[in-house]
Amino acid sequence: MNFKEWLLEVDPNNEVIGEIPYKDVAHLLTPTQKVNPYTQKTYDDWPGDQRGAGRYLKVPFNGDQIEIKLTKQLKSIMRNGSRCVKCGRAGTRFKLLRNGIHSPVRLALFTQDDRQLTIDHIVPRGHGGVSSVNSDNVQVMCEPCNAEKGSAYVGIWPTPDPDMQ
Numbered sequence: 001m002n003f004k005e006w007l008l009e010v011d012p013n014n015e016v017i018g019e020i021p022y023k024d025v026a027h028l029l030t031p032t033q034k035v036n037p038y039t040q041k042t043y044d045d046w047p048g049d050q051r052g053a054g055r056y057l058k059v060p061f062n063g064d065q066i067e068i069k070l071t072k073q074l075k076s077i078m079r080n081g082s083r084c085v086k087c088g089r090a091g092t093r094f095k096l097l098r099n100g101i102h103s104p105v106r107l108a109l110f111t112q113d114d115r116q117l118t119i120d121h122i123v124p125r126g127h128g129g130v131s132s133v134n135s136d137n138v139q140v141m142c143e144p145c146n147a148e149k150g151s152a153y154v155g156i157w158p159t160p161d162p163d164m165q
């Protein structure tokens, strides 16, 4: 998914309802590796409760707790180091977002200078790249770096594949 496609997936009218420091939540957003006893394949077991198609967990907020929905973008960012691979900026605070009063609250990770961390597909989908956030085809980029890259195939940052430029 490139940046423009990603923007279409999130609501541009995100309602920010608060912020939480990275260190207060990051340890709660770490999957454990488990093995499926039938297939013997390892998989990420995320914390929280599975409800329908979503997974929800409580995080500390303003001296209380608030329930958030784990999004695939957030999982992918947490699995992939929560730092922009291009400029090196790290996520330092989560913003709590929702699209309306009846929508689940979700977390978006921002750098100190307010760049949102996003997911970049190393091989763009338009070039046949796999779009699953669990694949090896994703890396973390901040919004400006992702927008600058666009849908060009530049390989894994910062060592572009010379054959593909």
Ligand SMILES: [Zn+2]
Binding pocket: 084, 085, 086, 087, 088, 089, 141, 142, 143, 144, 145, 146
């Ligand atoms: Zn960046």
